[in-house]
Amino acid sequence: MNNPTDGRIRKNISIGALVEVVQKQDQRSGVLTEGYVSRILTKSPHHPHGIKVLLTSGSVGRVKNILVD
DSSP: OOOBBBBTTTTGOTOOOOOEEEEETTTTTTOOEEEEEEEEEEOSSSTTOOOOEEEETTTTEEEEEEEEO
């Protein structure tokens, strides 16, 4: 049942992972930003809207997809 690309589960996300996030200002449009995880900001093991992360680019957003490179 656990999908390893599910961005709502904290243990699926690791530092350096390539992910797609939706930033706060893009939530209505659904525009995704791709980048590498620098820090995991959400402390809880899961979040219904996606785990919040800081990307190496400095962008902050909630993980929608974990990309396998």
